[in-house]
Amino acid sequence: MKQEIYLDNSATTRALPEVVQAVSAALENNYGNPSSLHGKGVAAERAVRQARAAVASLLGVKAEEIFFTSGGTEANNWALRGVALSHRRRGNHVITTVVEHPSVLRACQELEAEGYQVTYLPVDRTGEISPDDLASALTPETILVSVMHVNNEVGAVQPLQQVGALLRKREPKPVFHVDAIQGYGKLPLNPYDLGIDLVSVSAHKIHGPKGVGALFIREGVRLKPLLVGGEQEANLRAGTENVPGIVGLGSATAAARGRMSQGLEHMRGLKTALASRVMGEIPGTRLNGPSPEQGAPHILNLSFPGVKGEVLIHTLETDGIYVSTGSACHSRRNDPSHVLVAMGLKKKELDGAIRFSFSHLNTPEEIDMVVERLAEAVRDLRSL
Ligand SMILES: Cc1ncc(COP(=O)(O)O)c(C=O)c1O
Secondary structure, three states: OOOOEEOEOOOOOOOOHHHHHHHHHHHHOOOOOOOOOOHHHHHHHHHHHHHHHHHHHHHOOOHHHEEEEOOHHHHHHHHHHHHHHHOOOOOOEEEEEOOOOHHHHHHHHHHHHOOOEEEEEOOOOOOOOOHHHHHHHOOOOEEEEEOOOEOOOOOOEOOHHHHHHHHHOOOOOOEEEEEOOOOOOOOOOOHHHHOOOEEEEEHHHOOOOOOOEEEEEOOOOOOOOOOOOOOHHHHOOOOOOOHHHHHHHHHHHHHHHHHHHHHHHHHHHHHHHHHHHHHHHOOOOEEEOOOOOOOOOOEEEEEOOOOOHHHHHHHHHOOOEEOEOOOOOOOOOOOOOHHHHHOOOOHHHHHOEEEEEOOOOOOHHHHHHHHHHHHHHHHHHHOO
16 A cells, blocks of 8 residues: 655644544444433533633643634634624724634634724744734734634744734723634644634644534623524533533544644754755755744745646645645645745745645654655756
């Protein structure tokens, strides 16, 4: 059987065996409704409580501040709409960045259509915002600032500490939301230390199931529910809990917590090795994003001018190597990545961009194989 080398872990990850086991046990045995008063309900409720405690402990927050959702997209939509609607009387200005995930950008566009004003902060060549730009964008009308932790396309890590410090000086302080979906379980993030009020996370980026995530809502922060109905999740997110998914998120979170520092070191090693070898061996390679030693440990974006990214992806796939051109959310369309455009890439660099994203399951041998096949593929495609 051909070896499979999966380097698209920012799009999604393979579920860990212990996660599969936990999800399957919840589906088969622990199938009660957490709202039921009998033993089956109580057992399901206990499983949800354990998962909540696991997520809370990874973030270093209280369990009552974790609210389960149907994934990162819902958590981001909820954070933006929920805060905008409940703070409408105080102001109508929202600040975000040009490099956010579409689940934040589209939610902002919806708010604009409803009369809110949104400022989109620019980024530099490495994909980072400048705290000075944020300082000049803040107005007395600003109710919400949403800045992602790790960019999903280039691995840029935003200066959240400086953002938090700036917002803490404002009175009243705008609500600070962080889309931490790419950093969760990989890079430490403590909302209390950084003055963050809302944090979105998603299970399928950390070897958990798809379609489940959570929003951290700091005690005392007001936001309207997106889904109304039953009284689940302290009356803030209606709907019977996705117990198997939530259990899977809890199990994946516990595993991520256990391997956090070794995982970080391991992925950083793979990323720096791949970057330095490819840049040394393939002429014209351009690094998009921060230097491999900085930035997130697991995302590397490179351009091979003169080669079409989509074609390179399919060529590598014939060797069992899975990578992507950028965000999975719009990689089926041909438009260039909004993140790379915002970073000022030229047409040829945009066309030839590829994202490699690692997990703790990847190995140095896989990197050797990828370098070899990539060098051959780029050479062949350039000579066509
Ligand atoms: C930065 C970021 N935000 C939000 C999302 C959406 O999360 P989900 O797929 O769980 O809806 C993703 C996933 O692609 C992401 O990378």
